[in-house]
Amino acid sequence: MLRELRLRFTTVAAAAPRAYWYVWWGTLINRLGSFVVPLLTIYLTNERQLSVSDAGGVVAVFGAGQILASLVGGQMSDRIGRRITMLVSLFGGSIAMLGLGMAHEIETIAVMVGVVGFVGELYRPAVLAFVADVIPPEHRVDAYGLLYWVINLGFAVAAAAGGLVASFDFRILFVADAITMAVFGVIVMRKVPETRPRAAPEAVPVAPSRSWVRDRQFVTFVVITLGMSLLPLQTAAPLSAHMTWQGFSPAGYGLVLGFNGLLIILLQPILSTWTARYDASRVIAVASLLYGAGMALHGLAPNLAFHAGAVLVWTIGEILESPTRSALVAAMAPADARGRYQSALVLAWGCSTMLAPKLGTWIWEHEGPNVLWFGCLGLAAVVALALLVTAPARRRRLTESSEAARLSDRRPSGSS
Secondary structure, eight states, X not given: OHHHHHHHHHHHHHHOOHHHHHHHHHHHHHHHXXXXXXXXXXXXXXXXXXXXXXXXXXXXXXXXXXXXXXHHXXXXXXXXXXXXXXXXXXXXXXXXXXXXXXXXXXXXXXXXHHHHHHHTTTHHHHHHHHHHHHSOGGGHHXXXXXXHHHHHHHHHHHHHHXXXXXXXXXXXXXXXXXXXXXXXXXXHHHHOOOOOOOOOOOXXXXXXXXXXXXXXXXHHHHHHHHHHHTTGGGGTXXXXXXXXXXXXXXXXXXXHHHHHHHHHHHHHHHHHHHHTTSOXXXXXXXXXXXXXXXXXXXXXXXXXXHHHHHHHHHHHHHXXXXXXXXHHHHHHSOGGGHHHHHHHHHHHHHHHHHHHHHHHHHHHHHTOHHHHHHHHHHHHHHHHHHHHHHHHHHHHHHHHHHHHHHHHOOOOTTOO
């Protein structure tokens, strides 16, 4: 594992400018403090005495904010710049997180959850577009993979530590989360330049790229991604409610989620080398089936060890899917629309973040755990089939546009 990881770092280091590594380190710091959202359902049910489905409804407001953030963040990153979008999001999200920690009324909490979801998530399309700006196409899977790896390194620590700290005082988590966002903001402010591609002077003005909404093949992929993203998001509110019902403490749930991050740290450098050899749509289809199988195993799990085994299955799917998806979107996006195309995928995940907590907890509470967990397996099969059926059109699209992309893809001066 260490040899594969060292090789991955060496490969990316040969192509990545210094700014990429500042964003990499800032991401690690930010994720080390990402305590609140994974434990929000437990906070609402244990500390604020909400029912499971009501807590799921409040958590769903975060998804509503994330949807708006994906639309605004993509536009901001393409029109006013990646750097300013990151700064607004990170500093604004830090302030919003402190406000959420001080809120007491349920209505106020719901509003602040939406504000955190909006302001705190604006930076995601900008970061994804930033990577495409500064990394050559042939190294993007590796670069996204390393960023994804460090996100989960931080998450593994945060999930385990957050569950333990929550047993003493939830307020500490809000403060720590706000501080780490602000630190990432300082790093961007001092060390990360603007990387938005500059328009090249042309004898004949070139019209800007059309909206991704009019890109039929891409919209199809976004819709399929929306269905797939419902699967891993069941590990938030529904799984925390399920494990609480089984008698596990917040620390137990935190350890299970932390195992996800640990597995990614150990396995991602090895598996991502394998994924780069295969067609992206087939890799994501396999990942969807693994997501569904992992959720079904959570429905069967009687103890923490079995839950950990379920995490192993869907974590492999996550390792296969996340960097492959980001690189595929970067390949499909015109250079002047990278932020908006990446924001479309953030939009899909935001819709799922809004739908999954309420839908999952409602099914769990009213139809029963088996309907929820085994229904995930059925949805996974539908998603995998849809990916395979629509794959030939995406392959033709990428083959036809690859030469044009190499000619038009200009790395910005000042990004190295």
